[in-house]
Amino acid sequence: MKTMIIYKLTTLCLTGALCFSFGGIKVEASNLSSFGEEGIASVLTEAHTADPTIDEKVVDELTPSEYEGICIAQVNDYVNVRSLPNEEGEILGKLYDESAGTIEEEVDGWYKITSGSVTGYVKGDYVVTGEAAETLAEEVGSRVATVTTETLRVRSEASTEASILGLIGEEEELTVTAEEGDWVQVSIEEGDGWVSKEFVDLRTDFVQAESKAEEEARLAKEEAAKEEGKRKAAAVAAKTGASQNSVLGNGGGSSSGNAVASFASQFVGNPYVYGGTSLTNGADCSGFVMSVYANFGVGLPHSSSAMRSVGYGVSLSEAQPGDIICYSGHVAIYCGNNTIVHASTAATGIKYTSPANYKNILAVRRIF
Structure with a gap:
């Protein structure tokens, strides 16, 4: 602990970011740089003698806010x-x-x-x-854990002895809901579970500014995705014939989107299988969506995170049958009437769920 604190003191004084007081001793950046490591150690030792808990206090005081500036x-x-x-x-x-x-x-x-x-x-x-911005950052920033191992075991508690809540594939991005020592709590379809920090990369995402060029490129990409969606929808309409409403009778949206929702609904009751892509013998959430869309000649990635960028985005209030609803570590197909069809968990298989926002929605993507 002491070596780490000395390192923090040295680093901060060299950047001119240090002015603090502890154990009755006031230290400023302007004079600390002349102490050297031995001098810093001496100051720390004297302070520690005056207050045995000083190690922890110094670490707390000297660790800059993650959101400083x-x-x-x-x-x-x-x-x-x-x-x-x-x-x-x-x-x-x-x-x-x-x-x-x-x-x-x-x-x-x-x-x-x-x-x-x-x-x-x-x-x-x-x-x-x-300080107001640093506090607000905790609310508006999104803490994300990217899986770095082939199959991540998400556990019911922060322990390797705890039961396995669910399995998540490599490169999936999960919403972090809590952190505790060497463990983080993440949101998956089965609920909030714990994973070791050893098997994920952590970051905090914020929405950032968009340049004029980036805005133009984004709008052009969205327009191209819409035109491609029309082309694919025409192909689906030619294949399926007359307009079809979804199984749930929403009646809104395109004929192709309704066809996707209706086709997906045929497989309700079939099993969930981690890593699977079979609509009859078993699929996981992204394998289910991928295989449903493959029936209509559309290739999608076998990854719930990657599906957040396919097609183009719409809001939940604009969702139509056939749209892809993306959650942390999960993905589904919208059926209409605020209902989704999805390969949920090993315990429940492919099923309907309502409302669609039963958990936080990260994106709604439209293909047709």
Whole structure:
């Protein structure tokens, strides 16, 4: 512990980020740099003698906030990022509501920030900074665990002795709901379970600014996906004939989307098999969606995380039969009437679930 603290003290004093007091001794960055490691160790030893719990206190005090220097937009839609700290500056991009950036400097009520690929100025009235931003970051940031092993065992408790709640494949991205020592709690279809940090990569995601070029590219990609969807829908219509409503009688959406939902519904009651792709003998969640769409000539990845970027995005309120609903570690097909059909778990197999937002929805993707 002491070696780690000395390292922290040395690192922080060299960056000029240190001014603190403990054990009755005040230490500033301006004079700590002259102490050297031996001097720092001496200061720490003296402080530790005065207060035996000083090791833990120093670590807490000297660990910078993960979100230090962050700013977060608080607007109805977005705030423009400009080339100059005034309204005359060229618009370089957009910082959307609850998007985050890193503050580089403040100029006359404007902040120069970097967010994503965009560096420019935003008006201070539209962003939260300082401790308020660090607190807000905990709410708007998404903690994500990416699986780094071929098959991850998600356990009911933070112990290798605990029962296995579910299995998740490599490169899947899971929403983190809690952290405890060497373990993180993640959300999967079977519920919230625990995985060792040894088998995942952790990160915190924030929505970031979008440059004008990125916005144009995104809109063009979405338009191309819609045109491709129309082409595929025409092919499906030719194959299936007249318009079909989903099994649940929603009646909304395209004939091709309803055809997908109706076809998927035929397999309710069949088994769930981890890694499987058979609609009759067993499939996992992404294998089920992949195989349903394969019947209509559409190739999809065998990964719930990868399916978050297929087709184009719509909101849940706009969802139509055939849309793909993406969750943490899970994926389903929307049937209409706020209901999904999915390969749920080994215990339940392929089934209907309502409402569709029975757990947090990460994306709704439309193919047709």
